[in-house]
Amino acid sequence: VDFSLTPEQQDLQACAEKLGRSFADEARAWDASDEAPYREIFDRVGAEGLFGIAMPTEYGGQGGGALEYLIVVEALFRYAQSWLPPEPVFCTSGPGPSMFLLGDHAVKDKYLHDIVAGRRACNIALTEPDAGSALTHLTTTAVRDGDAFIINGHKSFLTGSNVNDLNATFVRFDDVPGAKGIGAVVVEASMPGVEVRRGPVFIGDRGVHHGEMVLTDVRVPAENVIVGPGQFARLMTAFNLERLHNCGFWLGFSQAAYDEAAAYTQRREAFGKQIIEFQAVYHSLADMWVQIEALRLLAYRAAASAIEGRFPKLAEVTQAKLFGATVGPLITLKAMELHGGYGATTDFAIQRIHRDCVTNVVAGGAPAVLRNGVAAGLFPNRRFPQA
Amino acid sequence: MSLTTEQRDFQDAVRDFCARETATREQREAVLDPDEEDQSSIVYKRLAELGWLGVAIPEEYGGSGGTYVEQTILFEELWRGMAPVKALGPTTTVAGCYKRFGSEAQKHEALTAIANGEIMSISISEPGAGSDVAAIACTAKAVTGGWILNGQKTWCSYAHRAGRILLVARSSREEKRHAGLTIFEVPGDAEGVETRRISTLGGREVNDVFFTDCFVPAENVVGEVGRGFPQIMARLDGERLVGAAVGIGLAQRAFDDTIAYIKERKQFGTTIGTFQPLRHRIADLATDLECARLLTYEVAERLERGPDP
Numbered sequence: 287v288d289f290s291l292t293p294e295q296q297d298l299q300a301c302a303e304k305l306g307r308s309f310a311d312e313a314r315a316w317d318a319s320d321e322a323p324y325r326e327i328f329d330r331v332g333a334e335g336l337f338g339i340a341m342p343t344e345y346g347g348q349g350g351g352a353l354e355y356l357i358v359v360e361a362l363f364r365y366a367q368s369w370l371p372p373e374p375v376f377c378t379s380g381p382g383p384s385m386f387l388l389g390d391h392a393v394k395d396k397y398l399h400d401i402v403a404g405r406r407a408c409n410i411a412l413t414e415p416d417a418g419s420a421l422t423h424l425t426t427t428a429v430r431d432g433d434a435f436i437i438n439g440h441k442s443f444l445t446g447s448n449v450n451d452l453n454a455t456f457v458r459f460d461d462v463p464g465a466k467g468i469g470a471v472v473v474e475a476s477m478p479g480v481e482v483r484r485g486p487v488f489i490g491d492r493g494v495h496h497g498e499m500v501l502t503d504v505r506v507p508a509e510n511v512i513v514g515p516g517q518f519a520r521l522m523t524a525f526n527l528e529r530l531h532n533c534g535f536w537l538g539f540s541q542a543a544y545d546e547a548a549a550y551t552q553r554r555e556a557f558g559k560q561i562i563e564f565q566a567v568y569h570s571l572a573d574m575w576v577q578i579e580a581l582r583l584l585a586y587r588a589a590a591s592a593i594e595g596r597f598p599k600l601a602e603v604t605q606a607k608l609f610g611a612t613v614g615p616l617i618t619l620k621a622m623e624l625h626g627g628y629g630a631t632t633d634f635a636i637q638r639i640h641r642d643c644v645t646n647v648v649a650g651g652a653p654a655v656l657r658n659g660v661a662a663g664l665f666p667n668r669r670f671p672q673a
Numbered sequence: 674m675s676l677t678t679e680q681r682d683f684q685d686a687v688r689d690f691c692a693r694e695t696a697t698r699e700q701r702e703a704v705l706d707p708d709e710e711d712q713s714s715i716v717y718k719r720l721a722e723l724g725w726l727g728v729a730i731p732e733e734y735g736g737s738g739g740t741y742v743e744q745t746i747l748f749e750e751l752w753r754g755m756a757p758v759k760a761l762g763p764t765t766t767v768a769g770c771y772k773r774f775g776s777e778a779q780k781h782e783a784l785t786a787i788a789n790g791e792i793m794s795i796s797i798s799e800p801g802a803g804s805d806v807a808a809i810a811c812t813a814k815a816v817t818g819g820w821i822l823n824g825q826k827t828w829c830s831y832a833h834r835a836g837r838i839l840l841v842a843r844s845s846r847e848e849k850r851h852a853g854l855t856i857f858e859v860p861g862d863a864e865g866v867e868t869r870r871i872s873t874l875g876g877r878e879v880n881d882v883f884f885t886d887c888f889v890p891a892e893n894v895v896g897e898v899g900r901g902f903p904q905i906m907a908r909l910d911g912e913r914l915v916g917a918a919v920g921i922g923l924a925q926r927a928f929d930d931t932i933a934y935i936k937e938r939k940q941f942g943t944t945i946g947t948f949q950p951l952r953h954r955i956a957d958l959a960t961d962l963e964c965a966r967l968l969t970y971e972v973a974e975r976l977e978r979g980p981d982p
Binding site for chain 2: 418419420423556631654657672
């Protein structure tokens with residue numbers, strides 16, 4: 287087992303770290319105003335050549351794989367201390383474009399070049415008000431009508447709803463029940479019958495909206511079908527990249543919290559000495575770091591064992607994401623406690639880091655659903671009831 | 674722990690009050706004071722009229738003469754009910770200080786004012802003296818007829834609204850660093866007092882407070898000169914009891930809301946409260962909550978029996 291990065295990967299990491307640091311002073315304002323300069327963030331990430339990091343060169347990507355993806359987003363999360371700078375990487379190389387990669391030629395030709403180049407970006411429109419973890423119960427429908435599909439439904443939690451104009455929309459084709467009927471279609475925000483709503487205000491992951499989309503008799507040309515019915519498992523392999531992105535989030539944000547706590551406890555004095563000199567404090571930092579290292583091994587194993595170097599395997603990436611979502615908020619809460627009363631003030635970054643972590647626990651799959659998946663993988667001959 | 678019939682009636686009364694007056698966000702926002710996230714003069718005045726602000730203040734000083742148990746019930750239920758009366762927390766700590774160390778005149782004056790609705794604040798922490806109370810550097814210099822106060826305090830809850838601030842300052846440097854601290858009563862509007870609110874995740878209840886050549890007369894010393902440290906440490910027992918009651922009230926509210934949500938939210942064709950991991954988590958939370966409540970009320974009863982619970 288070789289745990290070292292290649293010289294090229296190290297260069298990539300250094301580049302992403304430097305870029306991440308360049309955003310660090312701005313993250314606070316994006317959070318406070320809930321309005322981030324999304325286009326500018328995109329351009330700055332693109333200028334460093336980080337668009338399409340894990341996409342094939344024939345679509346304008348960098349030809350890297352899941353490892354390169356994880357290296358880049360981890361560094362951006364950690365050093366920007368914000369969820370936003372990795373978004374351009376997510377949009378140009380994450381689950382959205384990876385779904386297109388699995389799709390038909392028509393939809394690839396129509397959209398993928400623009401997406402990988404960062405000219406257009408795509409929301410994932412998956413969750414519905416009554417179908418979150420129970421994804422296979424989704425009720426948005428696509429009904430064939432000549433050379434088009436008529437889409438009706440209601441989607442929620444569309445990250446980027448006020449800034450991205452494409453929506454990879456998960457739908458049920460022709461009323462086929464269960465997982466078999468589910469596929470994905472590109473819906474453009476400008477199509478007649480599409481209504482995009484502001485959605486709820488979040489306590490974390492702020493700066494762009496996580497809005498809603500109501501679809502009323504939206505006519506979408508058949509060429510916009512990314513993946514049709516009967517290929518749910520295949521569609522989900524692209525979604526595993528979302529979980530790898532989540533792993534990068536947990537790894538980056540856990541380390542950002544550690545960085546803040548390590549700096550603060552070496553600066554703050556009480557009882558005549560730096561508080562890091564108290565055993566309870568340095569033991570806390572030691573425990574945080576061991577958890578971070580364990581998460582790093584799980585996350586990088588998931589990336590390193592990806593199929594074709596690109597699509598992480600379900601079991602590995604699910605375990606890594608579950609571990610991150612379990613220890614991450616505990617690490618950030620502990621780091622906040624180590625800041626004393628200052629940790630809860632808006633002057634310090636740690637409270638924002640913690641809020642973003644709490645907000646991210648269910649993103650990319652709620653822990654309960656991930657546990658279902660892990661158990662199903664451990665006992666393949668059993669069928670565990672979901673309810 | 675078992676509450677008496679009267680205590681249960683009191684618990685019901687506070688619960689009913691919150692259900693009636695502060696149950697919804699709309700109700701709470703309608704009564705909030707301008708520029709406050711958690712304080713309503715309207716609700717605070719109602720509590721004064723009901724005799725609840727002075728629930729544990731002796732009747733001779735204008736209170737209702739209840740015990741620490743009634744005080745704990747009040748805080749648990751008000752915080753569970755999300756009543757916007759957060760200033761009652763620091764004010765109750767101040768009441769505890771007066772009850773224990775105040776002169777007869779101070780008790781009559783301050784405790785009566787508290788029972789009638791005056792907000793008070795206590796000023797202990799400094800930027801360089803948090804957990805380490807003995808590191809306090811804020812100075813009190815003896816002058817003719819009183820003291821001159823100088824220095825900066827932080828984390829002072831509701832100092833920006835306080836009629837009086839109890840300030841712990843260093844009146845002398847002694848060989849032992851815990852010695853030489855004194856508690857002073859400072860009118861909130863005294864010359865040389867400036868408060869600056871701190872923005873936190875929980876709103877803007879805490880303040881930095883700056884004292885610049887602030888004069889207070891000699892009779893404003895609360896307790897004994899130079900005995901501020903043991904006095905404050907003893908009084909923090911009372912503050913911690915309030916903190917515990919607030920904690921179980923908030924936890925109970927989070928628990929109530931979670932139960933309501935998991936009974937309502939459906940996934941996979943059934944309410945999510947029927948899934949075993951959620952049921953087990955609820956069972957664990959209920960157990961934790963009950964343990965915390967038992968310990969808190971036990972300590973309240975013990976404090977009633979003596980100062981060292």
